Amino acid sequence: MxxxxxxxxxxxxxxxxxxxxxxxxxxxxxxxxxxxxxxxxxxxxxxxxxxxxxxxxxxxxxxxxxxxxxxxxxxxxxxxxxxxxxFPLQPLPDDHDAMAYHPDLINRAIAMHLLREGQFTVASKFIEEADDISPNLQLSVDHDMSMDEDDDDAEDSASTAATSTGGTDVHDLSPLQSQELQSKFSEMYSILQELRNRNLVPAIDWARANSVELETRGSNLEFELSKLQYVWLFKGPAVNGLPDDENNGRFGALKYAHRHFGQFRARHAREMDRLAGSMAFASNIAASPYASDFMIDGAFSDVAASFTREFCSLLGLSAESPLYIAATAGALALPQLVKFMTKTRTRGTEWTTANELAFETPLPARMMYHSIFVCPVSKAQTTEANPPMMIPCGHVLSKESLHNLCRGTRFKCPYCPSEGHVRDAKEIIF
Ligand SMILES: [Zn+2]
CATH class of the missing domain: 1.10.287 (Helix Hairpins)
Structure with missing residues (x-):
């Protein structure tokens, strides 16, 4: 090396x-x-x-x-x-190509990746050519979650959000569909571009137009953006480069807060008090207890990341491209796979479970999704309604299994001699 x-x-x-x-x-x-x-x-x-x-x-x-x-x-x-x-050229040790049977899925992943990366021309060419090879190419996007402004739709989307978690609708990838996705993503990119230029207004307008959906998801995006706008105005024309008038500077920030912060009172009262309190230290904010609220270096990229996440999630998509994640995770796992295959081959054993890895893949925490837990007693996967519970001895079972074990309110651990009380069992959240 x-x-x-x-x-x-x-x-x-x-x-x-x-x-x-x-x-x-x-x-x-x-x-x-x-x-x-x-x-x-x-x-x-x-x-x-x-x-x-x-x-x-x-x-x-x-x-x-x-x-x-x-x-x-x-x-x-x-x-x-x-x-x-x-890096000597090494053929992959496994002849089983799990992806060979799913060209449609792979093409769809690539098309979606290109669209969400903003590579619209490449994406439309790809979709056109992939369609020649595999006419069944489908793009999935949850139409009902689209960001329409009228309230009827908003209510609709809230109810579909609850029912559609099992899988989003799959629609034909017609040119229209990719067009729709393209226009959504180009909207996202133009807003992100403005954020990079430190203009929060288009992002705030978008968050306001979608506030019902964002609220339903428990998102703080609208407040985070408005808070940064307050700080940005507070800094004044010397920093923000905006016109030096009554809408800028400390006075402009106060005016902005008066006009827009009322709706945030219920959820963000403490942060709003901090913003108001900072006015008393306006002349020397850097040495005040409020200094951290007024740092803008990372703030714009932070809100840009939150914005991307929320925008994609309202489209029914994850914030990061699944193709990118899958390829990166695959590259990280590859050395393990090579090692594993070489060892099993020399031992003469075969890897039979073709669709799952027979070993742990060490991935960074940000690549961990949907941890699952299978109850060792019932062998069923835990769900929100039937969550994993840890009992005082440290063993974990599903809530239902735990209740089935109970005699009254007490139970005996099926894996060790200890006994416990139901109220001492703790729900585990992955
Ligand atoms: Zn136990």
Whole structure:
């Protein structure tokens, strides 16, 4: 690995092709200059002389270009060899290609990924071409969760939200459908672009238009955005670059709070009091107890992340691209798989459960989703209604199993000799 690092450093240190380009430019200069001189020359003798004089410098310059190129390609070759040596080409140890039977699903994942990454042109070309190969390509989006502004729809969506958790509707990936997704995502990107330029207004407008849905989900997005707008105005024109009028600065922030903060009182009273209290320290906020509320460095990227999450979730999508997550998790798991397969092969045993991994994959916490728990007594997967319960000895079973074990309010652990009381059992939340 050290040799690879060295080779990579060498390539990075290389002036790349800049030197060769400079030399070529010099040759062009030489030639243009000679051409001008030839044109100016009155007799063929002088022109001949100019041409002869040109020969040596041109030859030298060409040799120089070759030397420059040799240096660069030498470094690249060295790096290539180091990569080959450190990462020998290894065929995957498993002949079972779980994805070979699901081209539609894979194409759909790719199309969705492109759409949500904002690669609209690539996405529509992909959908068009994938449709030729697999006409059943479907994109899934929960239509009922779409962000319509009228209230009737909002109520509808709240009720579908509760019933559609088992799986979103799958609609044909018609051009119309991808168009709809595309327009949603392009709206998302334009709002994110404004957030990057530190303009919160479009994001706040969006959150306000969807406040019913956001509220139902327990989202704080509208308040977080409005709070940052307050802080942003508070900083004044010197920092925010907005017009220096009564809508900006401390006065503008107060005015903004008066107009928009009333609705947040029920849920965010404490934070609002903090924002109001900060006014007393306005002249020296950095040394006040409110300093942390007024740091804006990471605040814009934080609200941008929350906005993306909420926007996608109202579309019935996760905040991060499933394809990206799956590919990254797969790459992380691969070394384990290779190791496992090599070991089982030398032992002569076979891996029979083709659809699940026979070993734990160490993934970072942010890649953990939907932890499941299977009750060791009933062998049933726990649910919200039947959650896993930890009993005082540390063993865990599902709530239903626990109740079935009870004699009165007491029970005996099925796995160890200890006994306990139902009220001492604690629900576990993964
Ligand atoms: Zn026990």
């Amino acid at each position: 050290a040799s690879l690092q060295k080779a990579l450093e060498q390539v990075n240190r290389m002036p790349r092709l800049a030197k060769a380009v400079q030399d070529v430019d010099r040759i062009i200069d030489l030639l243009t200059q000679a051409k001008a001189e030839v044109l100016r020359a009155s007799d063929p003798h002088t022109s001949g002389l100019i041409m002869t004089k040109l020969q040596n410098p041109t030859k030298l310059a060409f040799e120089q270009v070759n030397t420059d190129l040799k240096e660069v390609s030498g470094a690249h070759k060295k790096l290539g060899r180091a990569i080959d040596k450190n």
